[in-house]
Amino acid sequence: MYRNPFLIVGLCLVLTSCSIGGIFTDYNKLSKQEKDNVVTYKGNISEIQDYTKLYKITAEQVRQYIREKKNVVVYDYIPFCKAETCISPYVFINAVTAKGYAPLIITNTYLDAFIAVGKDFPLHIIDNSKYNTKVRGKYTERFYQDLLGVSLKSINYTSYHLYKDGRYIKSYKNSKDIQ
Numbered sequence: 001m002y003r004n005p006f007l008i009v010g011l012c013l014v015l016t017s018c019s020i021g022g023i024f025t026d027y028n029k030l031s032k033q034e035k036d037n038v039v040t041y042k043g044n045i046s047e048i049q050d051y052t053k054l055y056k057i058t059a060e061q062v063r064q065y066i067r068e069k070k071n072v073v074v075y076d077y078i079p080f081c082k083a084e085t086c087i088s089p090y091v092f093i094n095a096v097t098a099k100g101y102a103p104l105i106i107t108n109t110y111l112d113a114f115i116a117v118g119k120d121f122p123l124h125i126i127d128n129s130k131y132n133t134k135v136r137g138k139y140t141e142r143f144y145q146d147l148l149g150v151s152l153k154s155i156n157y158t159s160y161h162l163y164k165d166g167r168y169i170k171s172y173k174n175s176k177d178i179q
Contacts, residue, residue, distance in 0.1 A: 023136045026111040034114050048122040058128040059146035066163045069102040074161040077105050079112035085174045087118050095175055108140040
């Protein structure tokens with residue numbers, strides 16, 4: 001049946017040695033310096049002043065931020081996303097601030113996250129340890145289920161989540177549609 005076992009073994013070795021980004025947290029792909037700048041944050045996220053760090057946060061901390069700020073748009077930011085609906089943090093901040101909302105940027109992966117760190121805003125990342133998994137899809141789904149009270153699938157995996165008066169209103173695929 002298998003005429004060339006060396007070909008099969010070689011193919012298996014190649015496939016198992018490949019590193020596919022984005023399936024897991026990608027924390028292990030960070031440099032030592034980047035790892036040193038990842039902080040598990042326990043306080044009120046609205047009080048973060050040091051924008052050179054990447055802050056691991058929980059859904060409860062986000063709810064506290066929303067209760068405090070009232071009108072908020074949460075952006076599920078994926079740094080390597082090139083889709084038309086994926087925008088830079090600066091574009092997002094300017095757009096939602098102009099509409100009277102407080103912006104909150106949360107990434108779900110370490111892959112390329114430090115591109116946005118150190119700018120004029122804090123960057124947060126889902127603290128996956130609460131969900132006992134390193135699989136990005138699983139902890140992202142669970143985090144937003146905790147935060148929104150609905151599954152990401154039910155809102156078609158949108159990236160922009162609108163809160164008014166501290167209550168979840170709607171999610172949007174495109175930030176331009178936020179009213």
